[in-house]
Amino acid sequence: MSNIHLHYEVSGEDFTRAGEASGSVKKRLKALGYNTDAIRRVAIAMYEAEINMVIHAEGGFVDVDIFPDHVEVLLSDKGPGIPDVEKAMQEGFSTAPDNVRNLGFGAGMGLPNIKKYTDDMRIETEIGKGTDLYLTVKVKEA
Amino acid sequence: MNNKYFHSVVLDADLCCGCTNCLKRCPTEAIRIRDGKAHILSERCIDCGECIRICPHHAKRARSNAIEEIKPYKVKIAIPAPALFGQFNNLNDIDIVLTGLRAMGFDVIFEVSRAAELVSEATRQLIRDDKLKKPIISSACPAIVRLIKIRFPELCGNVMPLLAPMEVAARMARREVIDITGLSDDDIGVFFITPCPAKVTEINNPNGCEKSAVTGAIAISQIYPELTSKMDKLQTVEPIAQSGLIGVGWATSGGEAAAMLGDKYLAADGIENVIRVLEELEDEHIHGVDFIELNACSGGCVGGVLAVENPYVAQARIQNLRKYLPVSLNHLDQKDLGGMQWENELEFNAESFRLSDDIIEAMDMMEKMEEICKNLPGLDCGSCGAPTCRALAEDIVKGNAKETDCIHKLKAKIQSVYDQLGNL
Numbered sequence: 001m002s003n004i005h006l007h008y009e010v011s012g013e014d015f016t017r018a019g020e021a022s023g024s025v026k027k028r029l030k031a032l033g034y035n036t037d038a039i040r041r042v043a044i045a046m047y048e049a050e051i052n053m054v055i056h057a058e059g060g061f062v063d064v065d066i067f068p069d070h071v072e073v074l075l076s077d078k079g080p081g082i083p084d085v086e087k088a089m090q091e092g093f094s095t096a097p098d099n100v101r102n103l104g105f106g107a108g109m110g111l112p113n114i115k116k117y118t119d120d121m122r123i124e125t126e127i128g129k130g131t132d133l134y135l136t137v138k139v140k141e142a
Numbered sequence: 143m144n145n146k147y148f149h150s151v152v153l154d155a156d157l158c159c160g161c162t163n164c165l166k167r168c169p170t171e172a173i174r175i176r177d178g179k180a181h182i183l184s185e186r187c188i189d190c191g192e193c194i195r196i197c198p199h200h201a202k203r204a205r206s207n208a209i210e211e212i213k214p215y216k217v218k219i220a221i222p223a224p225a226l227f228g229q230f231n232n233l234n235d236i237d238i239v240l241t242g243l244r245a246m247g248f249d250v251i252f253e254v255s256r257a258a259e260l261v262s263e264a265t266r267q268l269i270r271d272d273k274l275k276k277p278i279i280s281s282a283c284p285a286i287v288r289l290i291k292i293r294f295p296e297l298c299g300n301v302m303p304l305l306a307p308m309e310v311a312a313r314m315a316r317r318e319v320i321d322i323t324g325l326s327d328d329d330i331g332v333f334f335i336t337p338c339p340a341k342v343t344e345i346n347n348p349n350g351c352e353k354s355a356v357t358g359a360i361a362i363s364q365i366y367p368e369l370t371s372k373m374d375k376l377q378t379v380e381p382i383a384q385s386g387l388i389g390v391g392w393a394t395s396g397g398e399a400a401a402m403l404g405d406k407y408l409a410a411d412g413i414e415n416v417i418r419v420l421e422e423l424e425d426e427h428i429h430g431v432d433f434i435e436l437n438a439c440s441g442g443c444v445g446g447v448l449a450v451e452n453p454y455v456a457q458a459r460i461q462n463l464r465k466y467l468p469v470s471l472n473h474l475d476q477k478d479l480g481g482m483q484w485e486n487e488l489e490f491n492a493e494s495f496r497l498s499d500d501i502i503e504a505m506d507m508m509e510k511m512e513e514i515c516k517n518l519p520g521l522d523c524g525s526c527g528a529p530t531c532r533a534l535a536e537d538i539v540k541g542n543a544k545e546t547d548c549i550h551k552l553k554a555k556i557q558s559v560y561d562q563l564g565n566l
Contacts, residue, residue, distance in 0.1 A: 037296070
């Protein structure tokens, strides 16, 4: 099946740039006339994941594949890894530092929200090596 | 009804020299320079007036009515925007402005700020009833409503389904005059005294109702000289004003939001700031807010391109004028809320920004766009007539431009032809 492939490098240096990749994907999905509910879910899930990448893993890269009926996203970093994925998935659990919380992030809703907005979510993580997060959002016809 | 969407912002082709000022300023990338003249892409224009503001050659202007056009009507009603009150130096009484409007030939003056107080009360009621999708986005700025309609599909349901104060004021003023005189609707002319071209558009393509009760709009900048001179010569000042500080406060950014009388609100002004807020709202990054006031112009309506005074000076004057006013002089009865509600929902217009209505074709076009983009210089100089290299790529795949419209590509091409000739 034909698809559009997009690649983004996410800088871990500048926190204020987090969200640029998800913003760019949102703009492209709108230009494609994509299903608006799917656009919203992709944008929110990807933004949360991008923020996670910057807060915890000093950046990484994002690969996005847009298909007519679904969107696949891979967010890959070389950060510290997630020691206990089950715990990280609990609402309210957070290891974010205070300076990030002051900006309104780090409420422990990142991963739970990503799961809520995607149709499929898979985490591959290794301590000290990094984390790959695979997301799929499907178009649900009204 | 007319198929073509009415825009108040128009170009005077004789004055346009094809420079890139408006092209680069337009927040919706709705302008292209073709054959040395600016063209507005109707489906993308939101009539915000930024191009009028920026054009150094005054080639962009807003269509509005001339004061002479009030003459044919038996009863001439002026409904001045509260922004008008911020335009005068040393003004301490709104009635001087309103009496000045009477001296210009209007029979009845009905301040839009009166209706604004009712809209504020209705909004408070709607928030209390908790039936609307939150946060509720104000529907008062027509440029913003149209922006949401063409660019933010998931936010259409958040726009407050109430008529704007201009429309409510026009309806109330008409009703009052008909009740007293028994005249028919056609005998009555209702003219909005406007700081803003988007309001002129709204009269022709109203939001939330089929037909506007407003007959026309007269720009503040147009009547300003005559109005000030009439105001200077007044013998007596009539007690016309019936607005409190809530209504008058609508003239500036934050005024409508403050009228919510709570603290869970946000007010943003200036089109770029507004777009950032809408993007964040769409991504659900804004929490704990019930009501959002958005104004396309910096400073709010006093910053409208048809106003004359510096918006921040006007803002300070409005603050002063409000000082000794009662909180609110207009109150709802249940009947009014019914008449204020939108007849139809805000529908997303997908046409404006999508490449094709067929997703496979759109994906194909986007792939070509990405390829073309890679080969463009990425300077976003605007010399090709499109605001960015990406916009040129879009125009090319849509068949509206060619790669050599880029002067840098053209230069490289000519160089290569020259080199080839040299090798012969």
